[in-house]
Amino acid sequence: MKRNLPHGRDALLLVLGVALILLVLFMDALAPLFRAAFPQLDTAVYARESFLKLTLDHLALVLVSSLISVSVGVAAGLFVTRRAGREFEPLVSALAAIGQTFPPAAVLAIVVPLAGFGFVPTIVALTLYGLLPVVQNTIAGLGTVPTDTLEAARGTGMSATQILWRVELPLAMRVIIAGVRVSVIINIGTATIGSTVGAQSLGTPIIAGLVGDNIAYVIQGAVLVGLLAIVSDLLFERLERRYRFGS
Amino acid sequence: MPAVFRHADRRLVANRVLATLLVAAVAGSLLLPFAAMAPNRLVSGESVALVAALSPWQTLVLLGLALVLGVACLARPLGEHRGARTALIAAPLALLVVLYGLGDYATRALADASPAARVSQGAAFWVAVFCCALMMVDAFQRLRTPLWLCSIYALVVLGGIVALFAAGTFDALAIMQEYFNIEDAFAAQFVTHLVLVGLALGPALVVGLPLGLLAHRRPGARGPLFGVLNFFQTIPSIALFALLVTPLSRLGDALPWLREWGVSGIGAAPAIIALIMYSLLPIVRNTHAGFAGVAPATLEAASGMGMTATQVLWRVEIPLALPVILSGLRIVTVQAIGLTVVAALIGAGGLGAFIFQGLGQYAIDLVLLGAVPTIALAVVADFLLQILVTVSRPAGAR
Numbered sequence: 001m002k003r004n005l006p007h008g009r010d011a012l013l014l015v016l017g018v019a020l021i022l023l024v025l026f027m028d029a030l031a032p033l034f035r036a037a038f039p040q041l042d043t044a045v046y047a048r049e050s051f052l053k054l055t056l057d058h059l060a061l062v063l064v065s066s067l068i069s070v071s072v073g074v075a076a077g078l079f080v081t082r083r084a085g086r087e088f089e090p091l092v093s094a095l096a097a098i099g100q101t102f103p104p105a106a107v108l109a110i111v112v113p114l115a116g117f118g119f120v121p122t123i124v125a126l127t128l129y130g131l132l133p134v135v136q137n138t139i140a141g142l143g144t145v146p147t148d149t150l151e152a153a154r155g156t157g158m159s160a161t162q163i164l165w166r167v168e169l170p171l172a173m174r175v176i177i178a179g180v181r182v183s184v185i186i187n188i189g190t191a192t193i194g195s196t197v198g199a200q201s202l203g204t205p206i207i208a209g210l211v212g213d214n215i216a217y218v219i220q221g222a223v224l225v226g227l228l229a230i231v232s233d234l235l236f237e238r239l240e241r242r243y244r245f246g247s
Numbered sequence: 248m249p250a251v252f253r254h255a256d257r258r259l260v261a262n263r264v265l266a267t268l269l270v271a272a273v274a275g276s277l278l279l280p281f282a283a284m285a286p287n288r289l290v291s292g293e294s295v296a297l298v299a300a301l302s303p304w305q306t307l308v309l310l311g312l313a314l315v316l317g318v319a320c321l322a323r324p325l326g327e328h329r330g331a332r333t334a335l336i337a338a339p340l341a342l343l344v345v346l347y348g349l350g351d352y353a354t355r356a357l358a359d360a361s362p363a364a365r366v367s368q369g370a371a372f373w374v375a376v377f378c379c380a381l382m383m384v385d386a387f388q389r390l391r392t393p394l395w396l397c398s399i400y401a402l403v404v405l406g407g408i409v410a411l412f413a414a415g416t417f418d419a420l421a422i423m424q425e426y427f428n429i430e431d432a433f434a435a436q437f438v439t440h441l442v443l444v445g446l447a448l449g450p451a452l453v454v455g456l457p458l459g460l461l462a463h464r465r466p467g468a469r470g471p472l473f474g475v476l477n478f479f480q481t482i483p484s485i486a487l488f489a490l491l492v493t494p495l496s497r498l499g500d501a502l503p504w505l506r507e508w509g510v511s512g513i514g515a516a517p518a519i520i521a522l523i524m525y526s527l528l529p530i531v532r533n534t535h536a537g538f539a540g541v542a543p544a545t546l547e548a549a550s551g552m553g554m555t556a557t558q559v560l561w562r563v564e565i566p567l568a569l570p571v572i573l574s575g576l577r578i579v580t581v582q583a584i585g586l587t588v589v590a591a592l593i594g595a596g597g598l599g600a601f602i603f604q605g606l607g608q609y610a611i612d613l614v615l616l617g618a619v620p621t622i623a624l625a626v627v628a629d630f631l632l633q634i635l636v637t638v639s640r641p642a643g644a645r
């Protein structure tokens with residue numbers, strides 16, 4: 001295996017991660033820079049809320065929704081690949097595929113009349129949307145486990161539960177994590193748009209900047225949320241690498 | 248499928264999926280509000296239950312159809328296949344009755360209400376529509392219906408829905424009221440949405456296809472290329488749109504002729520550039536995968552027949568890679584339709600403009616007028632491109 005390649009990615013992760021943390025904590029220190037770049041603006045750094053609070057709110061949105069979608073999604077994927085639920089597998093797969101063609105922003109908008117404005121509809125929309133890649137990849141991941149391997153496990157006298165925990169899930173883990181990665185990255189993006197339905201997130205300064213014609217706010221929000229997405233993606237990539245067996 | 252699962256005829260319920268959907272539809276329809284009636288556009292309305300909203304004959308027909316569907320999921324007397332065919336008739340009829348019932352209720356309710364009053368659809372309506380659609384999908388999967396037959400069926404059902412629209416059934420609904428208020432603007436933004444998607448996909452294909460071929464021919468270029476493109480794909484759309492605003496407005500200031508071309512910070516230019524950046528990864532990845540999937544033996548046979556490299560490319564590699572490349576196009580088209588919604592935030596227009604305008608005014612029906620057509624557009628584009636992918640497959644592989 002290419003053992004030396006990942007070091008470059010790890011270094012990138014470290015640099016971007018440190019940059020993200022420093023920017024979240026000390027954005028104010030860049031005020032002179034923004035003032036020099038945009039002299040026409042009255043306030044150069046978004047100050048209605050600290051960037052730390054905005055980032056934590058953003059992470060809370062993503063974490064809460066991702067926890068729900070991962071637990072429900074993996075459970076659903078497991079159910080439809082067991083004997084009792086196999087009949088539901090084609091429909092659940094079709095649903096996951098069709099559902100992902102729905103634009104996330106439109107799903108967010110559709111939830112508003114049902115759940116109102118604020119934190120709740122954003123969580124609902126993120127959870128619903130985040131479910132789909134997790135379900136899809138759980139089914140796909142469990143499907144990649146070779147029948148020979150399952151037969152061998154059964155032959156050694158393992159129970160169905162043991163096979164699930166010791167054979168199927170470990171072998172499927174990489175594909176499942178890839179699904180969680182897609183789900184989390186999409187949710188980081190959609191949580192940004194959540195600020196248009198009243199959920200506070202890193203999208204809040206972006207929207208405030210676009211509405212109030214303050215380009216500095218826009219840049220501050222966009223850079224932070226972009227970094228957050230990339231750092232999360234690199235973290236997941238690292239996690240996926242751990243579960244690569246024998247390839 | 249192992250023999251264990253083939254005991255369908257010994258069970259009471261042959262189709263547990265249909266049974267689950269039916270229970271969900273009935274429970275949802277009875278427990279959730281079917282419609283909401285509001286005195287004006289901006290306040291949320293009073294809930295109306297399905298039973299209260301539908302006229303007696305509609306309730307009876309729906310009850311009858313629910314019974315038919317209930318029988319269709321049993322092991323006897325119809326069994327799995329005839330049951331699925333029955334569901335394919337009963338489910339769309341139930342869908343049309345629910346749609347007609349909602350429109351009819353709105354017309355009756357508004358007949359003796361103030362002109363500002365509004366009727367909009369509730370959660371039970373969506374649950375019923377959703378479950379009916381899934382029943383049809385399930386039936387098709389059980390019957391293993393070929394795609395062309397599904398398409399004709401979908402056209403007939405869509406025809407029924409369009410006929411309801413044409414007959415003015417929904418004219419009294421709030422979402423249609425909203426539409427009549429801004430009919431011209433809606434058409435214009437709809438066209439803008441399509442134009443933005445088209446302007447992004449065209450250049451993305453022109454750049455992406457050769458890059459995909461390059462990734463296939465030069466393995467060394469693959470890592471950096473996919474790395475950079477994945478980097479763009481990861482950045483949230485609103486952030487990328489917003490980050491492009493500044494450099495483009497600077498560029499527009501510096502070069503006035505660009506500004507005359509419409510390149511400026513706010514508007515279509517940053518949106519199109521961002522959409523192109525998002526579209527590149529799936530196109531390049533699928534083009535590469537398509538070429539990589541062509542069997543080496545096929546290539547050798549082709550050059551053995553005396554074909555030149557160019558002939559092999561055009562007559563062998565491209566036709567064989569086409570289905571995978573078109574799958575990439577399918578992904579990007581659907582993705583671009585969705586991302587264009589967000590582009591409305593930087594003033595590019597499109598259907599997203601209604602969504603964000605509606606959110607700003609707390610006018611939910613305007614939000615839906617933007618969101619529902621966008622979803623419909625994405626689903627239809629996905630379905631059409633799926634047909635194209637199937638058609639592009641070589642006859643033996645279909």
